[in-house]
Amino acid sequence: MLTYMLTRVFRAALTILLVMTFAFVVLRLSGDPAAIMLGPDAPTDSVDAFRAEWGLDDPIWKQYFAYLKSIAQLDFGISMRDRSSAIMLVLERLPATLALTVPTLLIQLGIGIPAGVYAALHRQSVADRGVIMLSIFGFTIPSFVMGLLLVLIFAVTLGWLPSGGQDSWRHAVLPILTMSVGGIGILARFSRSAMIEVMGQPYIRTAMAKGLSWRDVVWKHALPNASVPIVTIVGFMVGSLIAGAVVVESIFSWPGIGRLLIVSVSNRDLAVVQCLLLVIASSMVIANLCVDFAYGLLDPRLRAKAPAH
Amino acid sequence: MTYQAINTAPVPSLIRRIRFKAPLLVTLGLAWLALMALTAICADLVRPYEVTQMDLSARLSAPLTPGHLLGTDELGRDVLSRLIQSIRVSLVIAFGATILSAVFGTLLGFLAAQFRGPVEHLILVLADFQAALPFLILSLAVLAFFGSSMMLLVGLMGFYGWERYARISRGLAISAGAQGYAAAVVQLGATPARVYLRHILPNVASTLIVSMTLTFPEIILMESGLSFLGLGVQPPQSSLGNMVGFGREYLTRAPWIMLAPSFIIMMTTLSISLVGDWLRDKLDPTIR
Numbered sequence: 391m392l393t394y395m396l397t398r399v400f401r402a403a404l405t406i407l408l409v410m411t412f413a414f415v416v417l418r419l420s421g422d423p424a425a426i427m428l429g430p431d432a433p434t435d436s437v438d439a440f441r442a443e444w445g446l447d448d449p450i451w452k453q454y455f456a457y458l459k460s461i462a463q464l465d466f467g468i469s470m471r472d473r474s475s476a477i478m479l480v481l482e483r484l485p486a487t488l489a490l491t492v493p494t495l496l497i498q499l500g501i502g503i504p505a506g507v508y509a510a511l512h513r514q515s516v517a518d519r520g521v522i523m524l525s526i527f528g529f530t531i532p533s534f535v536m537g538l539l540l541v542l543i544f545a546v547t548l549g550w551l552p553s554g555g556q557d558s559w560r561h562a563v564l565p566i567l568t569m570s571v572g573g574i575g576i577l578a579r580f581s582r583s584a585m586i587e588v589m590g591q592p593y594i595r596t597a598m599a600k601g602l603s604w605r606d607v608v609w610k611h612a613l614p615n616a617s618v619p620i621v622t623i624v625g626f627m628v629g630s631l632i633a634g635a636v637v638v639e640s641i642f643s644w645p646g647i648g649r650l651l652i653v654s655v656s657n658r659d660l661a662v663v664q665c666l667l668l669v670i671a672s673s674m675v676i677a678n679l680c681v682d683f684a685y686g687l688l689d690p691r692l693r694a695k696a697p698a699h
Numbered sequence: 700m701t702y703q704a705i706n707t708a709p710v711p712s713l714i715r716r717i718r719f720k721a722p723l724l725v726t727l728g729l730a731w732l733a734l735m736a737l738t739a740i741c742a743d744l745v746r747p748y749e750v751t752q753m754d755l756s757a758r759l760s761a762p763l764t765p766g767h768l769l770g771t772d773e774l775g776r777d778v779l780s781r782l783i784q785s786i787r788v789s790l791v792i793a794f795g796a797t798i799l800s801a802v803f804g805t806l807l808g809f810l811a812a813q814f815r816g817p818v819e820h821l822i823l824v825l826a827d828f829q830a831a832l833p834f835l836i837l838s839l840a841v842l843a844f845f846g847s848s849m850m851l852l853v854g855l856m857g858f859y860g861w862e863r864y865a866r867i868s869r870g871l872a873i874s875a876g877a878q879g880y881a882a883a884v885v886q887l888g889a890t891p892a893r894v895y896l897r898h899i900l901p902n903v904a905s906t907l908i909v910s911m912t913l914t915f916p917e918i919i920l921m922e923s924g925l926s927f928l929g930l931g932v933q934p935p936q937s938s939l940g941n942m943v944g945f946g947r948e949y950l951t952r953a954p955w956i957m958l959a960p961s962f963i964i965m966m967t968t969l970s971i972s973l974v975g976d977w978l979r980d981k982l983d984p985t986i987r
Contacts, residue, residue: 401827408753408828416841530968532920534927535961538947546951633833637924641947652928655839663840671832678831 398682402675409671411665414457448693454610457664465670467661469654476661480647480669483667486556487646490638491574491631494569498627501570502577502619509578510585511608533634535639537568554643565642573627577620584619588612617688625681629674725977728970735786742787748777750784751935770955772946775803782959787937789964792853793918800918801911804864809895811865812872816873819869826862834859836925843932852931856922860914866963867910871903912975916968923964937965 441447444458460467466477509521535678544564547555552561588594589612595612636648643649647666654662720749738745753774769778811819838855843850872895875881883899923940925931927947932938934945946957 403826404824405831408824409832411831413840484957491760526969526972530916530972531965532940532961532968534924534943535964536951538943538957538961540873541955542950629833635911636851637928638834638841640928651836651839655930666869667832667836667840670836674833683888 413667466665476665500572502574506578525575525578584616628677670671728973731970739787742926746780773920794858808865810870811869829862830970869947909979916971
């Protein structure tokens with residue numbers, strides 16, 4: 391178990407290093423930041439001063455190591471736009487994004503898993519078909535279409551909820567609703583198929599044959615076994631949650647890191663984009679690490695021996 | 700005789716039941732996809748107006764106005780004509796990207812299976828990296844920093860989902876190598892290229908085709924998402940996502956500009972998902 395965990399942690403660290411390298415290479419190769427920041431008509435000496443100040447004249451490997459070193463010291467550079475620290479800009483926006491993503495994840499888990507499990511236990515019923523149809527619908531509708539439709543219905547036509555901004559909890563309702571739909575569909579579908587597979591296993595038949603109540607079979611035998619594949623999907627969903635936040639924040643003018651990403655990408659603000667890429671990748675890697683650790687808790691067999699990867 | 704055969708048949712599995720129940724929906728899905736493909740191919744013939752033709756006297760006219768079946772947008776351009784052109788652009792991008800990522804991913808998977816060792820580790824680490832960053836975020840960074848061009852967009856979308864093909868083809872190729880038929884042709888003196896292309900590929904093709912039907916709608920959604928954010932297909936060219944993006948400004952006054960492409964996106968991804976699920980049940984040997 392320990393070696394398994396250590397390998398996972400090592401791979402996670404390697405992935406983060408790769409993301410950093412990627413961000414660095416792409417952003418540096420794509421153009422001269424001095425020309426972008428100062429405009430094409432800037433006088434030569436101010437361009438030179440700018441390049442010297444940001445270390446742009448050093449060879450790229452030197453810039454790369456300087457970059458790695460500063461990240462190791464938790465210094466993510468300074469936003470070229472307004473000269474404030476990149477990490478502070480990101481941290482400032484983080485609560486707003488968490489205010490959307492955390493409730494969304496809870497709603498997705500709270501509705502998606504029970505709906506899928508219920509559908510699996512009542513196969514071929516009206517509820518089962520309803521869940522299948524709704525879940526297919528849920529993940530084929532793009533979030534930007536969903537968001538605009540909700541705005542059209544609840545903000546424009548009915549006038550119940552505001553269509554954008556971040557002043558009260560009412561402003562968060564439509565964004566959270568928009569983000570939840572797709573994930574509920576995916577979770578419901580996966581929990582349903584995981585549960586169906588488990589319910590077909592011999593140990594379930596044994597449990598029923600020895601006279602356990604239906605409730606005990608489901609809660610003590612089926613659900614713990616179905617939880618492993620479901621947890622895997624939850625780990626993957628963290629990524630789509632962040633990507634969803636980018637789109638949804640842009641629709642509802644929500645001042646989170648998604649909006650910050652789009653703004654700094656169009657301003658070519660290297661430091662902020664790098665910092666954001668790193669924060670997003672780290673949160674995904676950490677989420678997947680948690681999933682790996684959760685396997686150990688959920689499945690006693692993994693505690694005894696590491697699975698072959 | 701037949702009656703008896705049906706009676707003694709085992710309880711139908713989920714797969715078989717889908718196969719009996721789905722055809723109506725699957726047929727509808729296939730019909731819709733055929734219609735879309737036809738629209739994309741004949742876009743120039745069926746389009747009533749030029750995409751950029753403006754008619755400022757008929758701005759924002761509602762659907763079903765004579766001459767403009769789906770109405771016009773803020774510059775008086777015919778929504779139907781733009782829709783037809785957008786279907787073509789979006790489908791061409793999605794199609795090109797799906798092929799690219801399938802070829803690229805399968806090739807890497809085969810390379811990993813052939814050389815093992817460090818090559819395999821490198822490819823798996825790259826796959827991990829791809830999975831660690833949401834593709835939308837990755838493309839946002841690349842597109843905004845290199846500027847958006849059609850070639851770059853198709854190329855970028857061509858990376859979407861390569862890691863899935865790589866994982867699948869690597870796994871299948873390794874297990875095929877263990878099955879003997881591959882070893883047999885190697886013994887007969889076949890070059891690795893011949894072994895992989897003529898012997899292993901046909902055996903794993905059905906699984907790969909199924910993954911293609913899964914990535915195709917995701918690429919459509921990804922491209923329309925990027926275009927919606929203003930970083931994908933650039934005007935004057937239009938795609939489905941970019942129509943939704945521009946239609947958003949006229950949500951209150953002219954919702955049809957945004958509703959028409961949204962409907963097409965949803966119907967197309969829905970159809971491909973239905974057809975893909977059905978195809979998976981039919982073709983994929985790994986879930987039997």
